[in-house]
Amino acid sequence: MSESVIRVNRICVDYDGKSILNEVSFNVKNGEIFVIVGPSGCGKSTLMRQMIGIESPSSGSVFIEEENLTESYGKRRIDILSKFGILFQSSGLISSMTIAENIALVLEKYKTLSSNSINDIIDLKLKAVGLSGAGALLPSELSGGMKKRAGIARAMTLDPSILFFDEPSSGLDPLSSAQLDKLIIELNNALGTTMVVVTHDLASIRNISHRIIMLDRSLKGIIATGSFDELKSSNNETVRKFFNREC
Numbered sequence: 383m384s385e386s387v388i389r390v391n392r393i394c395v396d397y398d399g400k401s402i403l404n405e406v407s408f409n410v411k412n413g414e415i416f417v418i419v420g421p422s423g424c425g426k427s428t429l430m431r432q433m434i435g436i437e438s439p440s441s442g443s444v445f446i447e448e449e450n451l452t453e454s455y456g457k458r459r460i461d462i463l464s465k466f467g468i469l470f471q472s473s474g475l476i477s478s479m480t481i482a483e484n485i486a487l488v489l490e491k492y493k494t495l496s497s498n499s500i501n502d503i504i505d506l507k508l509k510a511v512g513l514s515g516a517g518a519l520l521p522s523e524l525s526g527g528m529k530k531r532a533g534i535a536r537a538m539t540l541d542p543s544i545l546f547f548d549e550p551s552s553g554l555d556p557l558s559s560a561q562l563d564k565l566i567i568e569l570n571n572a573l574g575t576t577m578v579v580v581t582h583d584l585a586s587i588r589n590i591s592h593r594i595i596m597l598d599r600s601l602k603g604i605i606a607t608g609s610f611d612e613l614k615s616s617n618n619e620t621v622r623k624f625f626n627r628e629c
Contacts, residue, residue: 387410387543388416390409393405393429394441395440403432404603406429408595415566415593416577418430418594418595424597430580432452438452439452447462449462451463475533476521484532485507485517485536486500489540508535513531516532525558526554531562544575545575
């Protein structure tokens with residue numbers, strides 16, 4: 383877990399002249415579950431949007447496996463983007479398509495495969511997330527936890543080396559959230575996939591994280607880095623209160 387597969391280098395983000403993130407730098411190591419936390423408005427989701435290329439920073443760069451995503455375009459950018467999959471907060475499934483069709487859409491766009499091969503991959507990905515036999519269902523026919531699992535199956539379609547999760551436990555009851563945490567850990571252990579997770583769920587942070595960065599709104603950047611136990615007992619009062627949920 384020593385090699386860095388993601389490198390964020392001095393990222394600055396401004397919206398309408400207002401600074402949101404300033405000179406943020408960190409590395410994500412190969413195979414780790416890296417969690418980004420912080421209070422509302424600190425820039426967690428903003429940071430993830432830079433990391434997955436949805437937005438471009440005002441300055442600074444994001445490197446994915448030593449490829450500069452920020453300055454890429456055309457085929458080179460598509461090649462870099464294919465290195466990772468994303469589970470969006472709302473799961474991001476197309477509501478008018480079955481789960482199988484949602485997954486097939488990715489394969490049809492990026493691969494040239496036979497129908498049988500596509501079906502085999504769909505079955506494999508759904509089995510990996512505990513949804514065998516659910517391919518014919520529409521997203522509206524799934525529970526919240528099942529939608530998240532289907533979203534993960536789709537994110538894994540191209541066998542990416544990195545997975546991003548945006549608030550994966552959002553909207554889930556505690557039991558479903560714990561089951562999703564277990565799946566994330568199982569996939570990480572089985573596949574060695576590097577995972578970047580934005581979340582505010584303290585139980586989830588404790589359960590899944592290998593390493594954490596905490597963002598601070600006033601600093602517009604990172605206030606602390608470490609394991610859950612290290613940050614829970616931090617000498618910094620702001621950090622300690624956050625991880626102990628003190629007011």
